[in-house]
Structures are given as structure tokens and as C-alpha cells.
Amino acid sequence: xxxxxxxxxxxxxxxxxxxxxxxxxxxxxxxxxxxxxxxxxxxxxxxxxxxxxxxxxxxxxxxxxxxxxxxxxxxxxxxxxxxxxxxxxxxxxxxxxxxxxxxxxxxxxxxxxxxxxxxxxxxxxxxxxxxxxxxxxxxxxxxxxxxxxxxxxxxxxxxxxxxxxxxxxxxxxxxxxxxxxxxxxxxxxxxxxxxxxxxxxxxxxxxxxxxxxxxxxxxxxxxxxxxxxxxxxxxxxxxxxxxxxxxxxxxxxxxxxxxxxxxxxxxxxxxxxxxxxxxxxxxxxxxxxxxxxxxxxxxxxxxxxxxxxxxxxxxxxxxxxxxxxxxxxxxxxxxxxxxxxxxxxxxxxxxxxxxxxxxxxxxxxxxxxxxxxxxxxxxxxxxxxxxxxxxxxxxxxxxxxxxxxxxxxxxxxxxxxxxxxxxxxxxxxxxxxxxxxxxxxxxxxxxxxxxxxxxxxxxxxxxxxxxxxxxxxxxxxxxxxxxxxxxxxxxxxxxxxxxxxxxxxxxxxxxxxxxxxxxxxxxxxxxxxxxxxxxxxxxxxxxxxxxxxxxxxxxxxxxxxxxxxxxxxxxxxxxxxxxxxxxxxxxxxxxxxxxxxxxxxxxxxxxxxxxxxxxxxxxxxxxxxxxxxxxxxxxxxxxxxxxxxxxxxxxxxxxxxxxxxxxxxxxxxxxxxxxxxxxxxx
Numbered sequence: 001x002x003x004x005x006x007x008x009x010x011x012x013x014x015x016x017x018x019x020x021x022x023x024x025x026x027x028x029x030x031x032x033x034x035x036x037x038x039x040x041x042x043x044x045x046x047x048x049x050x051x052x053x054x055x056x057x058x059x060x061x062x063x064x065x066x067x068x069x070x071x072x073x074x075x076x077x078x079x080x081x082x083x084x085x086x087x088x089x090x091x092x093x094x095x096x097x098x099x100x101x102x103x104x105x106x107x108x109x110x111x112x113x114x115x116x117x118x119x120x121x122x123x124x125x126x127x128x129x130x131x132x133x134x135x136x137x138x139x140x141x142x143x144x145x146x147x148x149x150x151x152x153x154x155x156x157x158x159x160x161x162x163x164x165x166x167x168x169x170x171x172x173x174x175x176x177x178x179x180x181x182x183x184x185x186x187x188x189x190x191x192x193x194x195x196x197x198x199x200x201x202x203x204x205x206x207x208x209x210x211x212x213x214x215x216x217x218x219x220x221x222x223x224x225x226x227x228x229x230x231x232x233x234x235x236x237x238x239x240x241x242x243x244x245x246x247x248x249x250x251x252x253x254x255x256x257x258x259x260x261x262x263x264x265x266x267x268x269x270x271x272x273x274x275x276x277x278x279x280x281x282x283x284x285x286x287x288x289x290x291x292x293x294x295x296x297x298x299x300x301x302x303x304x305x306x307x308x309x310x311x312x313x314x315x316x317x318x319x320x321x322x323x324x325x326x327x328x329x330x331x332x333x334x335x336x337x338x339x340x341x342x343x344x345x346x347x348x349x350x351x352x353x354x355x356x357x358x359x360x361x362x363x364x365x366x367x368x369x370x371x372x373x374x375x376x377x378x379x380x381x382x383x384x385x386x387x388x389x390x391x392x393x394x395x396x397x398x399x400x401x402x403x404x405x406x407x408x409x410x411x412x413x414x415x416x417x418x419x420x421x422x423x424x425x426x427x428x429x430x431x432x433x434x435x436x437x438x439x440x441x442x443x444x445x446x447x448x449x450x451x452x453x454x455x456x457x458x459x460x461x462x463x464x465x466x467x468x469x470x471x472x473x474x475x476x477x478x479x480x481x482x483x484x485x486x487x488x489x490x491x492x493x494x495x496x497x498x499x500x501x502x503x504x505x506x507x508x509x510x511x512x513x514x515x516x517x518x519x520x521x522x523x524x525x526x527x528x529x530x531x532x533x534x535x536x537x538x539x540x541x542x543x544x545x546x547x548x549x550x551x552x553x554x555x556x557x558x559x560x561x562x563x564x565x566x567x568x569x570x571x572x573x574x575x576x577x578x579x580x581x582x583x584x585x586x587x588x589x590x591x592x593x594x595x596x597x598x599x600x601x602x603x604x605x606x607x608x609x610x611x612x613x614x615x616x617x618x619x620x621x622x623x624x625x626x627x628x629x630x631x632x633x634x635x636x637x638x639x640x641x642x643x644x645x646x647x648x649x650x651x652x653x654x655x656x657x658x659x660x661x662x663x664x665x666x667x668x669x670x671x672x673x674x675x676x677x678x679x680x681x682x
Contacts, residue, residue: 007053010055011121011122011126012048012050013115014058015060015061015120016028016032016059016061018063027039029060032094033096036070036090036094037088039081039087040119041087050119051072052073053071054072055070055071055072056069056072057127058070059115064103066100066103067097067100068094068095068097072090073091074090076088098330098341099138099330100330101133110122111126138327138345143463147407151370152350154407155362164362167357171223171358174221177208177218180207181207181211185276186277190211192236194206194211195234195236195268196210196234196236197238201242212231212298216298216301217589223301223304223305223361225315225580227297228295228296229295232248232294233295234295235247235249236248238260239254243257245260248294249263249267268293271293271299275288275306281307282340284307287299288303288336289336297315300315310343312343312346312363312364313364314367319372320338321335322374323342324338327349328341328345369401369404372401373404373405375397377405380491382489383544384543384546385473385566385567385568386546386569387549388620389618390551390620390652391620391622391623392574393577393622394547394549395471397571398547402415412465414468415469416470418472418475422481424449426481427449427451427481428452428485429447429448429512430446431447431508446508448525451468454542455538458541461541462540462541464541466542469545469546469547470544470545470547473546473548484506488504488537488538494539495528495537496539497539497541500530503528503535504536505533506535509534513534550616571620572615573604573620573621573624574621581621581625584631584634588634590636591635592681595680596681599641599678600624602679603619604618604619606673611673627644645673645677
């Protein structure tokens with residue numbers, strides 16, 4: 001039985017200096033984080049006598065902010081610092097707060113207002129007040145937090161049991177495989193062949209063949225894609241000739257094995273060891289962010305494998321920045337620091353069980369989907385048009401995210417397709433035939449268009465977001481379809497659902513007013529009635545999303561007034577999607593998937609550059625993903641490429657070429673395109 005006596009901790013505020021203000025000072029914020037130590041001089045009044053187990057909050061004097069907390073992990077110890085004797089306390093559980101707090105925000109509520117001293121004694125109530133006030137600084141409103149929680153619960157419920165089982169088994173397998181690499185890195189036996197190789201080589205015997213492939217591809221099943229852009233960013237890469245190496249820093253394209261081993265031993269092995277040897281996630285981040293190694297996403301994947309609950313399995317700078325701005329909006333600098341901080345906030349907000357590896361996997365996937373869905377629901381830009389070549393996932397992206405952002409409520413979105421005969425009367429309002437009268441004449445009535453009815457529904461539900469989606473938006477005469485209502489789409493001209501500001505009369509307002517005077521039932525035709533006048537507006541909670549293939553009609557053909565009212569998002573062929581989703585029997589990677597990706601890139605480059613058609617005429621990733629249904633073996637062959645080209649690509653490309661080249665030239669151009677497509681797999 002332990003004789004240890006549990007003594008309740010005391011609470012303190014320790015003052016220190018902002019980072020960088022006093023170089024190498026042990027009172028600098030950065031130094032405290034690095035050393036996990038705090039010092040007092042012998043002149044400091046230690047009347048309060050801090051002890052092991054006491055809890056402290058840090059405060060920067062000059063900036064007047066509370067920035068973090070820690071627990072004292074030692075008794076006081078006198079040590080010599082230069083010529084002086086100082087008192088040192090070792091610290092544990094040092095945490096940088098996600099939201100820094102101005103000291104004035106809580107000053108009047110503290111029991112001890114003498115906060116100018118280096119050490120200030122506070123009560124547990126004071127401590128909890130400072131913590132709760134800091135946490136309330138979240139940029140997410142209470143309403144938004146509730147929405148995200150509801151989305152998270154729905155996402156978990158909709159995840160299939162077999163997917164959860166796969167995730168749990170896969171992560172355990174990957175951890176065991178990673179341990180094999182980690183052991184070699186730690187004891188210094190990781191060889192050049194273990195680091196870079198070619199699948200199928202006799203020396204590629206480690207999990208995933210070799211480390212770079214293991215981190216980039218093998219682990220992506222549950223730990224996300226950490227593709228470094230190009231394999232050259234691994235610093236040393238075995239070339240396809242299976243003999244020479246590419247060394248990035250030396251810009252050597254055909255280096256010998258001896259040169260490659262020398263660079264690997266001198267520049268890479270030590271870096272890998274420093275990452276796996278460090279246990280503190282913040283220290284790992286500093287190693288990764290300070291490294292001159294180009295493929296930092298891969299180093300971060302190593303940190304993730306060692307600290308599954310401390311990081312999101314997301315490596316895209318763009319998406320991590322978006323998540324950080326949404327959840328924290330602070331002043332952290334490194335992208336992996338931001339990853340860690342968002343992970344901490346998200347786990348707390350969504351009450352994630354850190355011990356459940358499967359739930360940690362779902363958290364990253366959920367946040368990936370959340371941030372991708374934001375592209376169709378940006379409050380700063382409520383009008384969006386996605387454009388690009390056919391097959392680039394424009395419609396899929398929008399439709400796939402609609403159910404997610406609307407939390408499964410299909411009444412909150414409307415999807416329609418424009419066509420050349422679509423008019424103002426279909427969109428806003430107009431007189432249309434409504435059956436036949438008793439005397440045999442066609443009966444006409446004033447009816448609301450689909451967008452006006454949608455706006456009325458959104459106005460009547462101001463607490464929810466509504467999404468109006470138009471596919472092939474460029475096929476209608478947009479200036480005619482919108483008419484005088486076009487200006488109302490702008491964010492600054494949206495109606496708040498209450499007053500008369502940003503409401504206008506339409507060309508049929510007077511007629512509706514006459515009808516209402518005859519019968520109140522016609523009030524249903526009015527968006528708003530302002531002092532007896534019928535008016536229309538676009539509510540603040542309506543998001544307008546359009547999609548178009550710019551092959552069909554250039555953006556330049558859009559009226560300038562229309563163009564400036566929309567946020568334009570280009571969608572091009574995503575080769576990473578091709579690599580992720582094109583699988584043998586829809587399960588395993590093709591053995592030469594990398595070469596297949598290069599073949600797809602070559603074909604598109606030939607179309608856009610050599611043929612001079614431009615990027616709008618490239619093929620989207622959905623065309624290339626059809627290889628999953630064509631290839632019957634684990635290796636994609638030239639014959640497979642030919643089948644894909646002739647079935648799915650040739651007819652479309654022929655139509656593109658017909659607009660530029662003479663009929664007699666078409667077959668030659670098409671055959672050359674096929675040859676370019678096939679040559680990578682020779």
C-alpha cells in the first residue's frame with residue numbers, strides 16, 4: 001500500500017517574457033516550452049512557496065496575455081546560472097492554449113488583483129474562470145458548434161459496421177508494420193534499399209516494399225494521403241533504370257549507389273531517428289518544421305504513426321489552414337502546429353474517445369469532408385460556380401456534400417438543370433398556361449418560379465442554411481433568367497428576413513398586388529409585402545451554387561455583372577483521386593499505378609499543349625478511373641489503355657478536334673494521342 005499523501009494543489013500565475021524579446025532568456029515563452037523549466041531569482045518574493053503538483057497559468061508581461069498552463073513537477077532547486085544562483089522548478093503537462101486571453105478580460109473578477117508580480121497566488125475558482133473565459137474565445141459560435149456536433153453524430157451513425165471493422169484491423173496492422181521500420185531507424189540498420197526502392201525488387205522486402213512507399217501509399221488506407229507532390233522530394237530516389245539514383249539537394253539525376261548511400265547516411269538517417277526518438281508531439285512538430293527535408297508530409301506521417309491521438313490525418317496545407325481558421329483563427333505559424341491545435345479543439349468539441357483508434361480515423365475523415373463541403377457553403381461568398389473540363393467531379397462534389405451540409409434534410413436544397421429554353425418565368429415568376437377552362441380556352445395564371453418559391457421557404461426558416469444548385473448553368477441566357485433580381489444575389493444586398501432593406505419590386509409586383517386586393521389567397525405569391533407593395537429579395541441563408549463545363553461555353557461569355565457576383569472555383573483532373581480510387585478488383589493497388597498516372601498526365605498535356613486546345617479540353621479523373629472496370633490483372637497493360645481510349649476518350653476527343661482541324665487530319669491526331677497515352681507503359 002502506498003504511503004503517499006495526496007495534497008490538494010495550489011494555483012498560481014507565473015509571469016514571463018514574450019518570445020524573442022530577450023534572446024536566450026530562460027523567461028522567454030519559447031524557452032519555457034522547450035526546456036519545461038521555470039526560474040526565479042533569489043530576489044523574487046516566494047512567500048507563496050510553490051511546490052510539486054501545483055498548477056500554474058503563464059502570463060506574458062509585455063503583451064498582457066495568458067498563454068498556457070503547466071504543473072510543477074519538482075521541488076524547488078537552487079542552481080547556478082552564469083554567475084548567479086537561481087531557483088528552478090521543473091514542469092510537466094505544459095500546454096499552449098489555443099486561444100490566448102487578454103489579462104484585462106478577467107482582471108475585475110479575480111480574487112487577487114495584484115497580477116503585476118512574477119508570481120501571483122490565485123484560487124481554484126480563479127483558475128477555472130480564466131480557463132473557461134479562454135475557451136469561450138472560440139471563433140465558432142454556439143450555434144455553429146451545435147451544427148458541427150450534429151453532423152459528427154450523423155456521420156458516425158452512417159459509417160458502416162464493416163468499414164469500422166476494416167479501419168480497426170488495418171490500423172493495428174499498420175502500427176505493427178511501422179514498428180519494423182521504427183526498430184531499424186532506432187538501431188541504425190535502415191538501409192538505402194529499405195528507404196527507396198522499386199516494388200518487385202528482391203530487396204524490397206519491408207512492409208509496402210520500402211519506407212517511402214509505405215508512408216505515402218500503404219498507410220493512406222486509414223491515415224490519409226501524404227503525397228509529397230513528386231517522388232523526387234524524398235531527397236534520394238532510385239530511378240526507373242533500377243541502377244542510378246536522383247539526389248535532390250545535389251540536383252544529380254544519375255548518381256551512383258555510393259553517392260546515394262553517402263547522402264542518405266549523412267542527411268536522412270539522422271533526421272528519421274530524431275523524429276522516432278522524440279516522444280513529445282510538440283517536439284516532433286519542431287523537428288519536422290525545422291527540417292530542410294522537402295517531403296515534410298512524409299515526416300509528419302511518421303509523427304502521426306507514433307502519436308495517433310495528437311494529430312489529424314490530414315496533410316494538405318490548404319485544408320489545414322481552412323480548418324485552423326474555422327476552429328481557432330489564432331496566430332500559430334507552422335502548418336503542423338495548426339494541425340495539432342485543430343486536433344485538440346475538435347477532440348474536445350466532439351467528445352472523441354482518444355483510446356478508440358477507429359474513432360480517431362473517423363474524426364479525420366469527418367473533418368476532411370467538413371472542410372471540403374465548405375466550398376459550397378462559404379458565408380463570405382454565398383454564390384459559387386464550379387467550372388472545368390468534363391469528368392472533374394463538379395456535380396459529384398456538390399451533390400455528395402449537399403446531404404452532409406444540410407444534415408440529411410432534403411427540403412433545404414433544390415437541384416435543377418438549366419437549358420436554352422429556361423426563362424425568367426420559370427425562375428422568378430410569370431404568367432403560364434394552367435389547364436383548360438370550361439369553355440375550352442387555355443387558362444393562364446400568374447405563378448411563382450422555382451427560385452422565388454425556394455427563397456420564400458428559406459425566409460420562413462431563418463435559422464437554417466438553404467442550397468440552390470444549378471447544373472449546366474451556362475446553357476441558359478442568365479441575364480434574361482435573373483432579370484432585375486441579379487443584384488440581390490450579392491452578399492451585401494441580401495435580405496435579412498425582417499425589414500424592407502434590400503427588397504425590390506419585380507415586373508409582376510403590380511399584378512400580384514391587384515390579385516391580392518381581389519383575394520387574400522394570392523398573398524402566397526408574395527415574398528414580402530411592404531406597406532401594401534409586393535417585393536422580392538434573396539435571404540441571407542440562401543447559398544447559390546452553379547456548375548458548368550467550360551468546354552461548352554467560356555467564362556468570358558458570361559455577362560461581367562454575373563461574373564463578378566460569383567466565386568469561381570476551377571476543378572481540373574485530380575491525378576491523386578485517380579491513384580486513390582483506381583484499384584484492381586476495386587480493392588488492391590495496381591502494381592504499376594504510378595506509370596498509369598504518368599500516362600494520364602501525358603495524354604492531357606498532349607491535348608492542352610501540343611494540340612493547343614487548352615486545359616478546358618483535358619479529360620477529368622472520372623474518365624481515367626474507369627480502368628478499374630477494364631484491367632483484369634494487377635498490372636495495367638498497353639492493351640488496357642487502348643480499350644479505355646477507344647471506348648471512352650476517342651469519341652469525345654474527336655468532337656473537340658473537329659472544331660479545330662480538318663476532317664482529314666482527325667485520325668492522325670487521334671492515333672498520336674493514343675500513342676502518347678500508351679508510351680509510358682512500354
